[in-house]
Amino acid sequence: MQGTKTTLCNLIQYNSGQYLIDNDLDIGQASEKLRPDCVNWINLETIKADEINELARYFNIHPLIVGDITDADLLPKFEVFEDMLFFSTKMLHYNSSEEEIIEEHLSILMSHNLLITVQEGLPGDVFDQLRGRLGAGKGLVRKYETDFLFYNILNSVLDNYLLIVEKLRLKSEQLEVKMLANNSENVVSTIVKIKRDIQTLRTYTLPMREALVKMKVDGSSFIKPSSINYFQDLQDNLQYLITSFETSREMLKDLLDIHRSNQNMEMNKIMKTLTIISAIFIPLTFIAGVYGMNFRYMPELDANWGYFFVMVLMVLVATIMTIYMRLKRWF
Amino acid sequence: MQGTKTTLCNLIQYNSGQYLIDNDLDIGQASEKLRPDCVNWINLETIKADEINELARYFNIHPLIVGDITDADLLPKFEVFEDMLFFSTKMLHYNSSEEEIIEEHLSILMSHNLLITVQEGLPGDVFDQLRGRLGAGKGLVRKYETDFLFYNILNSVLDNYLLIVEKLRLKSEQLEVKMLANNSENVVSTIVKIKRDIQTLRTYTLPMREALVKMKVDGSSFIKPSSINYFQDLQDNLQYLITSFETSREMLKDLLDIHRSNQNMEMNKIMKTLTIISAIFIPLTFIAGVYGMNFRYMPELDANWGYFFVMVLMVLVATIMTIYMRLKRWF
Amino acid sequence: MQGTKTTLCNLIQYNSGQYLIDNDLDIGQASEKLRPDCVNWINLETIKADEINELARYFNIHPLIVGDITDADLLPKFEVFEDMLFFSTKMLHYNSSEEEIIEEHLSILMSHNLLITVQEGLPGDVFDQLRGRLGAGKGLVRKYETDFLFYNILNSVLDNYLLIVEKLRLKSEQLEVKMLANNSENVVSTIVKIKRDIQTLRTYTLPMREALVKMKVDGSSFIKPSSINYFQDLQDNLQYLITSFETSREMLKDLLDIHRSNQNMEMNKIMKTLTIISAIFIPLTFIAGVYGMNFRYMPELDANWGYFFVMVLMVLVATIMTIYMRLKRWF
Amino acid sequence: MQGTKTTLCNLIQYNSGQYLIDNDLDIGQASEKLRPDCVNWINLETIKADEINELARYFNIHPLIVGDITDADLLPKFEVFEDMLFFSTKMLHYNSSEEEIIEEHLSILMSHNLLITVQEGLPGDVFDQLRGRLGAGKGLVRKYETDFLFYNILNSVLDNYLLIVEKLRLKSEQLEVKMLANNSENVVSTIVKIKRDIQTLRTYTLPMREALVKMKVDGSSFIKPSSINYFQDLQDNLQYLITSFETSREMLKDLLDIHRSNQNMEMNKIMKTLTIISAIFIPLTFIAGVYGMNFRYMPELDANWGYFFVMVLMVLVATIMTIYMRLKRWF
Amino acid sequence: MQGTKTTLCNLIQYNSGQYLIDNDLDIGQASEKLRPDCVNWINLETIKADEINELARYFNIHPLIVGDITDADLLPKFEVFEDMLFFSTKMLHYNSSEEEIIEEHLSILMSHNLLITVQEGLPGDVFDQLRGRLGAGKGLVRKYETDFLFYNILNSVLDNYLLIVEKLRLKSEQLEVKMLANNSENVVSTIVKIKRDIQTLRTYTLPMREALVKMKVDGSSFIKPSSINYFQDLQDNLQYLITSFETSREMLKDLLDIHRSNQNMEMNKIMKTLTIISAIFIPLTFIAGVYGMNFRYMPELDANWGYFFVMVLMVLVATIMTIYMRLKRWF
Secondary structure, three states: OOOOOOOEEEEEEEOOOOEEEEEEEEHHHHHHHOOOOOEEEEEEOOOOHHHHHHHHHHHOOOHHHHHHHHOOOOOOEEEEEOOEEEEEEEEEEEEOOOOEEEEEEEEEEEOOOEEEEEEOOOOOOOOHHHHHHHHHOOOOOOOOOHHHHHHHHHHHHHHHHHHHHHHHHHHHHHHHHHHHHOOOOOHHHHHHHHHHHHHHHHHHHHHHHHHHHHHHHHOHHHOOHHHHHHHHHHHHHHHHHHHHHHHHHHHHHHHHHHHHHHHHHHHHHHHHHHHHHHHHHHHHHHHHHHOOOOOOOOHHHHOOOHHHHHHHHHHHHHHHHHHHHHHOOOO | OOOOOOOEEEEEEEOOOOEEEEEEEEHHHHHHHOOOOOEEEEEEOOOOHHHHHHHHHHHOOOHHHHHHHHOOOOOOEEEEEOOEEEEEEEEEEEEOOOOEEEEEEEEEEEOOOEEEEEEOOOOOOOOHHHHHHHHHOOOOOOOOOHHHHHHHHHHHHHHHHHHHHHHHHHHHHHHHHHHHHOOOOOHHHHHHHHHHHHHHHHHHHHHHHHHHHHHHHHOHHHOOHHHHHHHHHHHHHHHHHHHHHHHHHHHHHHHHHHHHHHHHHHHHHHHHHHHHHHHHHHHHHHHHHHOOOOOOOOHHHHOOOHHHHHHHHHHHHHHHHHHHHHHOOOO | OOOOOOOEEEEEEEOOOOEEEEEEEEHHHHHHHOOOOOEEEEEEOOOOHHHHHHHHHHHOOOHHHHHHHHOOOOOOEEEEEOOEEEEEEEEEEEEOOOOEEEEEEEEEEEOOOEEEEEEOOOOOOOOHHHHHHHHHOOOOOOOOOHHHHHHHHHHHHHHHHHHHHHHHHHHHHHHHHHHHHOOOOOHHHHHHHHHHHHHHHHHHHHHHHHHHHHHHHHOHHHOOHHHHHHHHHHHHHHHHHHHHHHHHHHHHHHHHHHHHHHHHHHHHHHHHHHHHHHHHHHHHHHHHHHOOOOOOOOHHHHOOOHHHHHHHHHHHHHHHHHHHHHHOOOO | OOOOOOOEEEEEEEOOOOEEEEEEEEHHHHHHHOOOOOEEEEEEOOOOHHHHHHHHHHHOOOHHHHHHHHOOOOOOEEEEEOOEEEEEEEEEEEEOOOOEEEEEEEEEEEOOOEEEEEEOOOOOOOOHHHHHHHHHOOOOOOOOOHHHHHHHHHHHHHHHHHHHHHHHHHHHHHHHHHHHHOOOOOHHHHHHHHHHHHHHHHHHHHHHHHHHHHHHHHOHHHOOHHHHHHHHHHHHHHHHHHHHHHHHHHHHHHHHHHHHHHHHHHHHHHHHHHHHHHHHHHHHHHHHHHHOOOOOOOHHHHOOOHHHHHHHHHHHHHHHHHHHHHHOOOO | OOOOOOOEEEEEEEOOOOEEEEEEEEHHHHHHHOOOOOEEEEEEOOOOHHHHHHHHHHHOOOHHHHHHHHOOOOOOEEEEEOOEEEEEEEEEEEEOOOOEEEEEEEEEEEOOOEEEEEEOOOOOOOOHHHHHHHHHOOOOOOOOOHHHHHHHHHHHHHHHHHHHHHHHHHHHHHHHHHHHHOOOOOHHHHHHHHHHHHHHHHHHHHHHHHHHHHHHHHOHHHOOHHHHHHHHHHHHHHHHHHHHHHHHHHHHHHHHHHHHHHHHHHHHHHHHHHHHHHHHHHHHHHHHHHOOOOOOOOHHHHOOOHHHHHHHHHHHHHHHHHHHHHHOOOO
């Protein structure tokens, strides 16, 4: 059924002078339209096996790569196949309403003047801004070759990582301010949630760093010496991300600290109240104990005013102690 | 009404030999006075839409830039438009009397030998010192070209960021010393306030870092190779700022620690006092309990001196315990 | 018995054009098959003394090296002998089912176009992936010379170190999330176990870093200037590992913190319950004390309803206190 | 009165071949003695306004500089005036007997082959060692020109900063060891004092860092390219200083931690003692309570040995509890 | 007596072709044997004043250096005298049986092709390995000149520093594991001891870092440009050492934390037991109090079974409470 439906893709061709965009081409058409004097960027929004196989047929892609493109659980990796460089990673979006990270599998194939991106095709595209800049001819992006486009794509991906880290950080800080103001009940689950989100980011960032290092070593024939600085820049961003994870871990630890400290305060308040109760009644009980003694000669016991006097004494003691504690602001 | 009033601006023109300053020119006059043998710096102190539109007409500014100049909520960003480079950021002042950070939107436009700055026009100008150095011909500032002026402007902006960070740090340290001396009541709100100020700084610093990195990549045609070191210097300052935020976060955490520890001490003092009261009365209550027993044969009970003796005994026990605790410096 | 059995090894020969693999050669055959136009890689899976001696005879290996190859307790080290470079290290695998690190002694000998690896021969080989890449001619690995093969081998070893660190980190984080959810009993032993694993990694990482530095200084004649960057890359990875150990130490410390905090919470809950019991009974005991006083004139004592009234009063006091504490959510 | 008294200064002249020193010259004489083939170093030990004005007359110093030289409260700064470079900083000495930091204002003026230093003239000179090396012709100091002398002067200043940081660190560590041994009373004031000293160092270090960065940018015409490394070295030292401040802050925080932990221990010991007292008396009071019950049928009450027996029982209970706690090492 | 006895020293001479070693030469003989085509290394194992004076006579050493060589309390320093470079440092050994650091004063003198080392002559020599490598001609050591020998000597010294740091770290970690297993009594003294050892290392490391920086500046004429990387390597090692000190400080702080936490646990256990005792007896005392009331109408009091019933009630209450607490695992 899907075999008959031709897979549609999007082709962008540009050099310093011109910029062409074709939407909804089928792959065969796209493969015929490639121009040697341009950077050709084909974007495919599906990872279904048969559609990727069709792509592989037209562009002579190694079967191992096909497997990696369709495997949405693959960790970021880098591989060189003869005349083609393969980079697989994850695009991450933060869904603010659901407060969860959405993952989208992205594969990048690069040969001489051809770059193919294959994404899962979830709504929301990180490449819109890049396409806009290419179209407007803004920046240097159109003067450089395929490797620079590759850099820009990875950079767009990483920018989103940074955005998510900042969003999680902001969330943590807002939580912190709220917790400092008053004792909120169920922060542990929120903290654990942020911890898991950070862990998700980490899971993809570390292999991406590995892949980039490997690319510098093994993929050097695909990267012009003049572009090496840009890839250094990517590595710096990844390093910054990894450092951010540590910082976030620290922040969440501080949140837990505040939470525990809040709980402790609460607990202490209870203990204080109970101890105050005890401290007031213990002297009173002592007084009662004194007049409960069975000495034959205890003049107060025989006096008519004795009981009344002791009751007044007790009230007095209790009142003075309460006033004293109040003045000292103990409760 | 404002359409008829011509927007006034300030034009500075200099090269290594001369320095000209014209205040309160209208934009048309300024655009005619531009000299090709000088660096021309136009400063405008308004972000009202119609005045910026006038500016755009005379200097052929892209409509997208006009939108960014007038949007005071814009985060720092960098963009290249054909022959013009656009950098938007925030100037921050610290109002010491109100203890709050004042934000002022700043846009910088740079083409070959023309630099236009547009600020919101709040009182207090971070550029006075720079103008003074240009006028006095001090430093190297007049020997270099437009990109160096651009660097000096951004540097003035960043210097103020550093000043604020230092001020907040000083404030934290003074608070810490005060808290170590005695237990102050309401420090949490002050700490939260400083936290928010740091957060404000962070909000603008991170995109500024991003913008600068992008500028190194995309704006390289506007920056002479000999100036690249100065922009590196800006990045170092930004990095230093970001590190400072972490340090500040640590410091504020320490303040919270001291606060909690102070509260704990207070609480402990109360608990100790209450426990001492209990500890003194419990043996006395025991003695009273003993002579409250109903044994038929308890010789003391029948003695006339019994009651007196027990009262003296109780006073003795209480006194000895009190003296012992006092000697041990328990209270 | 073993003297008659010839030691078997595996020989890989490749250059940019060809790739030959011979399994189960005896050492004598391998030594005759060496080709000057190829990189020759001999892999031996035994560290038994007599087999290594046989290897030494054929390839003229210094007796000191033989000692080091057979000593499985040797810490990573580097040594240069005339025309041969010797690098000894440990391969580490993480056995997920047993949750323990398995160590395997690895010695690398390198002369002009010959590289000999000697490993203990435990199941599981870190070099499979490398052989695959050599065979497929993927990456740059076949274009470079012996020093690049050496780099790739050490890199495979280090990749496993990184894998283990990540696995331990993941384990710690899962433990943390579990501990935040509920109070688990025996986490200290798990923490101590992870601590020991990290310590094992550290034990081999630090001397390896030392060995690499020494290699850069003393082994420079074996490393082509064009390969120096790859060795720098190894050092970066080692540095990253060492940093990870510190991070892990921090994480485990946090785990201990959570554990102690959990224990504290538990303890506090007990103390609170006990204190609540005391606080409820102390006023009741006081009331009982009052009516245990021996005053002659205490009207309630003589009333028939006295006892009943006091019992009701006590129940009332206890109930009100309990309700109050309940409303305040003290228990 | 002071107008007639000529200001005395000290003139050192050297090149790689010779070294001349004149003490107690008046400024006029010094200005005549300047030799173009030497580095001329004039040192003035006063910051009184009229003496600096005299200096300004002879050496054509800008009035703004005169103001800065005489203003002892000036923070470190850097300024370039036409043919003269101005650097202002603070020399810091640590007075070990008074345990306080002594500040001394220092201004450095540098033109082609003339360097003028103006200091407040407190006893104790950081330049003695430098003069010694110049005189002995040791090191490279005499081969280099004015900028190298400038570097050496700033380096001597910074060396003293490092010395003070180390002294404060040592002081902290000695305090820590003392605090770990036994609970000392009044450490908070000592900690606050060290905190303030660190703050003083920080106050001067940060602007000095700023001034040096500015000098690299604006003063580049005064610094030979071959000397640039030395100034990098100064920046490294300043960076190390700034890092040390953070470390010191950490250390002092640890000290506070130990102090609080000591106080806590003390507090806990008291609470334990009091709780032990309560725990011993509560069972005894219970026993007394039992025999205070008014049951008609309580055989022990009527026995002659009853009272004696109960007293013995109480002593037994108390003794057994005390021995048990003792054996468990609870006190 | 010692004047007549000639001082004995050890002379090693080598170049890339040959290696000569003479033990127990007297200094005069050694000075005559120096060969211009070799690196000449004289090693003296004494710092007695008259023997050093004899050395100074033969090799024309500045009197100031003689003073520094014989002063075993001298901190590491660097000085250049005309044609001779002087570097003073401390060799540190860790005596594992006594668990203490042994210091040995080491002075290094270097001129063109002569290097003199003077050590205190304690047993145990850090140079044995270096001599072995020189003799065996292993590594590059014999191809390089005097400055490379100098580097190797300092490197041997630093390697021992690193060894000690690792040993102290291991000791700390073993202590930590032990402390986590059970509460050990007297760890504070061990921690303080390690703290002091780290402090000793720090005392020598910081001036050594200073001396090396100074050497790069002032001693550059003695170091060939090709050797500069090796000295950079020394600085990296020193920097690593300094970082290790901070890490060690952190670790020891963690140890103290665990110790305090252990003590706290112990304390909490005691408090819990005492509180449980109180909580059990307080309700019982209340019951006794109830039947100690003097109401005329209390039917239980007159019943024969009253006393027995109350005693059973009390035993029941105590048993139920104990079982409940036991089930809840409170003790």
